Amino acid sequence: MGPRLLHYSDVESAHDDPDRIGRLAGTLTSLNDAETLLVGSGDNTAPGVLSMVTEGRQSLDFFAAVEPDFETFGNHDFDHGLAATREVVERSPQTWLTANVRRDGDRFLADETESRALREVVGTTVGFVGVTNTATGAANPSADPLAFTDPFAAVADAAAALRARGADLVVVVSHLGRDDDELARRCDVDVILGGHVHERRIDRIDDTLLTRPGSNGHAVVDVDLGGARPTAEFRAVEDGEPMERVASAIEGRLAETGLNEVVARVEEPISREQTDAYGGESRIGNVVADAYRWATGADVGLQNGGGIRRDESPLAGDVTVADLVSVVPFEEPVVVAEVTGAELRSICREASGRVVDHGDADWWHAHVSGLELVWDRETQSVERLRVGGEPVVDAETYTLATSEYLLHTTVEFPTLTESHRVAAYDLQYEVLADYARSEGIDASVTGRVVRR
Incomplete structure (x- = not known):
C-alpha cells in the first residue's frame, strides 16, 4: 500500500441529518489509517440548519471525531462572521490552509492557519496548498473585510516552494469550483481536491488528477498516491456504519432547536x-x-x-x-x-x-x-x-x-x-x-x- 488521501467537501446540510453525518464520519474513520491523510476542501461548516443556530460550531462534533489533517475555506465558511470562523478554526484539530485569503494585507488568521504544508507519508513527501474562490467577497457579505487574491499565482508560488523543499507530489486543496480546470492547466501540481461545485468528479487534465466528492456527505473520494501517477475512486457513504458519537451529538443539537x-x-x-x-x-x-x-x-x-x-x-x-x-x-x-x-x-x-x-x-x-x-x-x-x-x-x-x-x-x-x-x-x-x-x-x- 502507498500513501492515500481521503477527500470530503461541501458537507453543508449533512450536519442536519444525524444518520448521514454519522455515516460520513464512520466511513472516513473506517478508511483512515497511518498511510492516509484526511482532507476537506471547504463549506464543511455551513450552510445548514444547525450551522445557523450554532454559527458553524456543529461541525466541531464531526471534526473532533474524524480528526482531519487539512482543511481550506469555502465561501460559506464565513457565513456567520469572522469571529465565528476564528472560533471554529481555533477549536478544530486540522491544519487550515489558505494561500489567497487576506486581511489587511496579511494571511487570514495568520496565527492559526498556514499557506502551505509538507507531510511525509509512507516515504513520500506530499506538499499541500489551499485556495478559495475569489468571488467569495462579492457573494458573501459576512466575509467582509477579507480580500481573495489571485489563486493561480498563489498556487504557482506555493508549488515551486514546496518542490524546492522536497515535495514529491503537490496537492491543491481547492474551493475554486470550475476554475480547477484552469488551475490544472496553469500550475505544476499533481492533484486538485476540489469543492464548491456540487457535482461529483474524477477527471484528469494533462497530468493533474481532479476530484470532487459532491455535496451533503453522500460520498468521499479515495485517492491513491502510490502508483506511477495518482488515481481515485468514489466511496459511498450510505452503506457505511454510522459513528454513534457523531450521530448522537447532532440529534442532541437538533432536539434543542425545536426545528x-x-x-x-x-x-x-x-x-x-x-x-x-x-x-x-x-x-x-x-x-x-x-x-x-x-x-x-x-x-x-x-x-x-x-x-x-x-x-x-x-x-x-x-x-x-x-x-x-x-x-x-x-x-x-x-x-x-x-x-x-x-x-x-x-x-x-x-x-x-x-x-x-x-x-x-x-x-x-x-x-x-x-x-x-x-x-x-x-x-x-x-x-x-x-x-x-x-x-x-x-x-x-x-x-x-x-x-x-x-x-x-x-x-x-x-x-x-x-x-x-x-x-x-x-x-x-x-x-x-x-x-x-x-x-x-x-x-x-x-x-x-x-x-x-
Whole structure:
C-alpha cells in the first residue's frame, strides 16, 4: 500500500441529518489509517440548519471525531462572521490552509492557519496548498473585510516552494469550483481536491488528477498516491456504519432547536437535484418563489437557483421546519424591491447563464411566482413577459419579493441593487415554514417559464 488521501467537501446540510453525518464520519474513520491523510476542501461548516443556530460550531462534533489533517475555506465558511470562523478554526484539530485569503494585507488568521504544508507519508513527501474562490467577497457579505487574491499565482508560488523543499507530489486543496480546470492547466501540481461545485468528479487534465466528492456527505473520494501517477475512486457513504458519537451529538443539537416541528406533508416527493435548481421551472423553485410572494403580497416572487441547496434526498412525507431550512439555509431576510417593467425584463434576461457568466452557460437561474416568461434560447431574449396575466409595461412599477442577498451581490441578477429595496420581512426559511403551515408545499410545474 502507498500513501492515500481521503477527500470530503461541501458537507453543508449533512450536519442536519444525524444518520448521514454519522455515516460520513464512520466511513472516513473506517478508511483512515497511518498511510492516509484526511482532507476537506471547504463549506464543511455551513450552510445548514444547525450551522445557523450554532454559527458553524456543529461541525466541531464531526471534526473532533474524524480528526482531519487539512482543511481550506469555502465561501460559506464565513457565513456567520469572522469571529465565528476564528472560533471554529481555533477549536478544530486540522491544519487550515489558505494561500489567497487576506486581511489587511496579511494571511487570514495568520496565527492559526498556514499557506502551505509538507507531510511525509509512507516515504513520500506530499506538499499541500489551499485556495478559495475569489468571488467569495462579492457573494458573501459576512466575509467582509477579507480580500481573495489571485489563486493561480498563489498556487504557482506555493508549488515551486514546496518542490524546492522536497515535495514529491503537490496537492491543491481547492474551493475554486470550475476554475480547477484552469488551475490544472496553469500550475505544476499533481492533484486538485476540489469543492464548491456540487457535482461529483474524477477527471484528469494533462497530468493533474481532479476530484470532487459532491455535496451533503453522500460520498468521499479515495485517492491513491502510490502508483506511477495518482488515481481515485468514489466511496459511498450510505452503506457505511454510522459513528454513534457523531450521530448522537447532532440529534442532541437538533432536539434543542425545536426545528423538528412538522409543518406540511408531501405525498409526491419534491426533488431538489441540480436540474431542479438550474434546469428551468421546478416544483421546489415554485414552492420558494410562491412563499415569498404569499408572505409579502408582491407582484412577483424570485428565487435564485444557487440559493436552493441541492440534495439527493427529496422532500417527502412529513416535512419539518428543519427540512425547509435545509432548502434555503441562509440568514437572509426576504425583501421587497420596486422595479420598472424594463428592469424586470433585464432581471429575466439575467437568469440565463449565457447572459450573466455564473455557472454553466446552459443554466437557468430564476424561479418565479406571479410571472409568465417565454424565453428565446437562440436570440437570448424575452419573447413574452406577463405579470398577473397582463403584459409587462416598461414604464410601470412592479414589486418583487426575493432574498436580500440579490440586492448586494453583483454575481447574480446585477440589475437588482440596494436602491430598489422598499421593505424587509422574516428570514427566508421562516417565510417558507409559515407558508407551508398555511398553504402546504405540494406545488406543480405550471409553465411559468418556457424556454424554446
